[in-house]
Amino acid sequence: MELSNAIKNRRSIRKYAPCVVKTEEIEELIRSAQQAPSWKNSQTPRYYVALSDEAKERVLGNLASFNSERTQGAGAFIVTTVVHGISGYNRDGQGTHLGNGFECFDNGLAVENLILKAHEMGYGTLIMGLYNEQGIREMFQIPAEENVVVVIALGKADICPDMPERKEISDILKII
Ligand SMILES: Cc1cc2nc3c(=O)[nH]c(=O)nc-3n(C[C@H](O)[C@H](O)[C@H](O)COP(=O)(O)O)c2cc1C
Numbered sequence: 001m002e003l004s005n006a007i008k009n010r011r012s013i014r015k016y017a018p019c020v021v022k023t024e025e026i027e028e029l030i031r032s033a034q035q036a037p038s039w040k041n042s043q044t045p046r047y048y049v050a051l052s053d054e055a056k057e058r059v060l061g062n063l064a065s066f067n068s069e070r071t072q073g074a075g076a077f078i079v080t081t082v083v084h085g086i087s088g089y090n091r092d093g094q095g096t097h098l099g100n101g102f103e104c105f106d107n108g109l110a111v112e113n114l115i116l117k118a119h120e121m122g123y124g125t126l127i128m129g130l131y132n133e134q135g136i137r138e139m140f141q142i143p144a145e146e147n148v149v150v151v152i153a154l155g156k157a158d159i160c161p162d163m164p165e166r167k168e169i170s171d172i173l174k175i176i
Pocket residue numbers: 010011012013014067070126127128129130150163164
């Protein structure tokens with residue numbers, strides 16, 4: 001698949017047809033996520049995946065209710081975290097004006113790779129920022145040194161949404 005087509009045609013999917021996602025497919029997605037650039041190649045994003053019916057039910061129970069309704073039938077849920085306090089800092093602890101911001105930046109780069117790869121593999125995705133953080137942390141036993149960032153639903157799209165309107169380039173770009 002052409003990268004520019006994937007960038008243009010990928011959409012957030014909020015209705016899923018039942019499907020089975022294989023472990024090898026998850027590994028392929030994580031390999032793509034791992035190719036993303038990161039601060040000093042620190043590779044702080046981590047991934048926790050619910051693939052069994054029981055684990056998926058538990059994730060659904062920890063999502064905001066509208067997200068839970070939208071992602072019933074997803075084949076997997078991928079939780080992304082970052083090992084906190086590394087990205088954005090030098091070895092001597094000196095950081096930038098963004099503080100911890102670069103750790104979420106690194107996570108976002110990895111997630112974009114992941115969702116574009118999923119699109120190429122024929123899967124739809126929905127990034128979700130609204131969930132019960134404590135519930136997600138407990139179910140996967142996520143260590144305290146990691147910050148939970150997003151939950152991503154992955155599955156077969158049962159809907160073909162139009163692209164939500166984008167701003168004009170002139171509204172977001174300044175060239176001098
Ligand atoms: C950090 C982040 C959090 C998001 N959280 C949610 C969410 O909780 N529920 C939801 O339905 N969409 C969520 N979205 C999806 C956006 O609403 C969506 O990407 C945007 O409307 C543009 O649509 P598109 O992805 O189809 O281009 C989130 C996206 C991002 C990047």
